[in-house]
Amino acid sequence: MYDIVIKNGKIISGCGNPWYKADIGIIGDTISHIGNISEKDANEIVDAEDLIxxxxxxxxxSHGDLRILGEPTASEKLMQGVTTEINxxxxxxxxxxxxxxxxxxxxxIYxxxxxxxxxxxxxxxxxxxxxEVEKKQPSINAGYLVTFGAARLMxxxxxxxxxxxxxxxxxxxIIDESMKSGAFGMSLGMIYVPTVFATNRELIETCKIVAENNGVxxxxxxxxxxxxxxxxxEVINxxxxxxxxxxxxxxxAGGKNNWHKSIDKVIKMIELAREDGFDITFDQYPYDSCSTMLRQVLPPWVLDGGNEKMKARISDKDIRVKVNRQINGESPVDGLTSKAGWDNYANLGGWDGILITSVKSKNSQKCLGKTIKQLSDEMNKEPIDVVCDLLIKEDGAVGMAVYMMCEDDVKTILKHELGMVGTDGLYGGKPHPRLYGTFPKILGKYVRQxxxxxxxxxxxxxxxxxxxRYGIRDRGMILQGMKADITIFDENKIIDNSTFNDPFHYPDGIKYVLVNGKxxxxxxxxxxxxxGNVLLKK
Known part of the structure; x- marks a missing residue:
């Protein structure tokens, strides 16, 4: 007797094969049988007629590290068919x-x-x-990378x-112990404090220990x-x-000067590296705007030493002048230089392309959904003063989105076989729509439409x-013996509905989501x- 039988659906196994018709029998948390199953052998039937x-x-x-503790249902993921996230x-x-x-x-990190x-x-x-995550009994599975930034901060x-x-x-x-505790690998954030200050030797030694633990x-x-x-x-090296x-x-590829050319070049670099036997892949979200913390508008030297030192620096009018000059391309300024390769978001997207997505205080809610240029005009302030004053007022806790990519590049990346998909969704305020819409957008816009x-x-x-990629051996495919994480959707209706104005909007077309057989x-x-379960590297 099966706990659940899924009948009449078009099964896409996840392996790249065409769909086929069969029934799926689930016992406990596992796919027990795929084939013809009688209804009398099922405690519960899911009719998937005309559904995938x-x-x-x-x-x-994913960045659900704190969310999964505060809101373990993770509805923004669950309702778009996500059963596992990698934090x-x-x-x-x-x-x-x-x-x-x-x-x-x-x-x-707010x-x-x-x-x-x-x-x-x-x-x-x-x-x-x-x-702690296990105690919260989350509704989706969660796997983890240990973050280099946290280890260096320690x-x-x-x-x-x-x-x-x-x-x-x-x-x-710390990296080694964390991987032995179940982390699937390590992550590096080369624009974020404190990783932005890491020496090449640190990167090499920590990457070596990840390789020894067979991680990514x-x-x-x-x-x-x-x-x-x-x-x-640098990655290839x-x-x-x-x-x-x-x-x-x-x-x-951020910035108009890099559109339509840089992506083809870097993909070719990755392909050639793989031909030489080096394992490099990539992921993406299907949008032409990114999202991160507003403080990243500032050069790395301004962020040195943490939040209080940053606020002290940008409270100084002379420092603001120097920062503004550097943003405008006049670096180095009085010996103040940034780490080579600094991502100058104000240059890449323009002040009219930087949108405030989250703030901490009630008094700053009026800034949500507005660009730095709009706020500059409203307040009669220079854009750099808007940024610095807001960061000081909010104790650094401000999120932003930046319109700096183009749709053609998004499509080029999506078409490539080496690419996979992640929401990179951030929390707080009015978040980027990718948090609620990434997967339905892939299936609705880029597949169907x-x-x-x-x-x-x-x-x-x-x-x-x-x-x-992450070494999760018992999920990701519809096969006998795999865990019963299953999403059932209407391929003719699935679409994202989340926007910057209304980001908290679930998609259409998701009919059923099963996590560990439930x-x-x-x-x-x-x-x-x-x-859901906490997934550990085995």
Whole structure:
């Protein structure tokens, strides 16, 4: 007797094969049988007539580290068919962490993770954090990368200095221990404090220990705009030096000067590296705007030492003048230089292309959904003063979106076989629509409406491919013996509905979502929850 039988659906296995007709029998959390199954052998029947039955979607790049503790239902993922997310991305995590760093770090990461005051950060190691997630009984599965930034913060704080031998050993040890606790690898955020200050030696030694543990390194590269090619070369060099597998996060080319040319070049670089035996792949979100923290508008030297030192610097009018000159291309300024390859968002998107997406205080809510240029005009202030005043007022806790990519490049990346998909969704305020809409947009816009890629190719990109990449052996495919993470959708109706004006809008077309053999979404409504697991590297 099967607990659940899914009948009459068109099964897309996730392996890239065409759909086929069969019934799926589920016992407990496992796909027990695929074939013809009598209704009398089922305790519950799901009729999938005229619907696609496929593996649950895997969010290859997620920032749900804090969200899954504060809102473990993770409805923004569940309602778009996601059954597993990979957290701990971009070198920015919430574990491991020292007690004395918790308040400062929490302010720093607000623009990424949002604010959940009821979560008290009552952990220090990644292992302790994962146990906290298990206690919350999340509705989706979650796997983790240990973040280099958190490990360096544990040892060296926010300082930009070069570590000594003992400090490097301690950072490597933290990465090693975290992987042995179940992390699938490590992530680097080359634009974020403190990773932006890392020496090449630190990167090499930590990548080596990840390779020894057979993990993958996800990297938000040092530059995604004018220095994109050199940033990809840095990844290739690290791969050659250490032998580690690299996952380039949210591949893009920012800035009009880089559209229609840089992406083809860097993809060719990656292809050639793979021909030489170096394992490099990438992911993307299907939008022409990015999203991160507003502080990233500032050069890295302004961020040195943490939040309080940043606020002290940008309170100085003379410093603001120097920062503005550097943003306008007049670097170096009085000996103040930034790390090579700094992503100058104000240059790449323009002040009229930078949108405020999250703030912390009620008094600043009026800024949400407005560009820096709009706020500058309204307040009769220079754009750099708008940015600095807002960061000071909000204690650095401001999120932004930047319109800096083009649709043609988005399509070029999506068509390539080496690419997979992640939401890169951020929390707090009025978030980027990718948080609620990424996967339905792929299937609705780029598959059905534009025929850019086939349905089977799209399903592979969002199921078996990320499972393979992160070493999740029992999910991502509809096969006997696999865990029963299953998404059932109407291929003729699935579409995203989230916008910047109304980001909290669920998609259409998701009929059922099963997590570990339990129905959590039925007819576009959450009917059950709490069936997800923390996934550990084996």
């Amino acid at each position: 039955v496929c593996p649950g979607f895997i969010d290859a790049h 701990g991305q971009c070198g920015i995590g919430i574990a491991p962490i020292k007690n004395e760093d918790k308040e400062n770090w929490r302010n720093y 623009g990424i993770f949002g604010e959940y005051p009821e979560i008290h950060f009552n952990w220090n190691t990644l292992e302790q954090y994962l146990k 040892v060296m704080g926010f300082d930009s200095r070069e570590p000594n031998d003992d400090e490097i050993k301690k950072i490597v040890q 390194v996800g990297i938000h590269m040092r530059n995604e705009g004018n220095d994109l090619i050199n940033s990809v070369q 690290l791969t050659k030096e250490t032998g580690v597998s690299f996952q380039i996060s949210h591949l893009k 534009e025929n850019l890629i086939s349905l089977t190719t799209a399903i592979r990109k969002i199921t078996s491919y990320p499972a393979q 129905i959590e979404v039925k007819n576009n409504k959450i009917v059950n929850k709490g069936n």
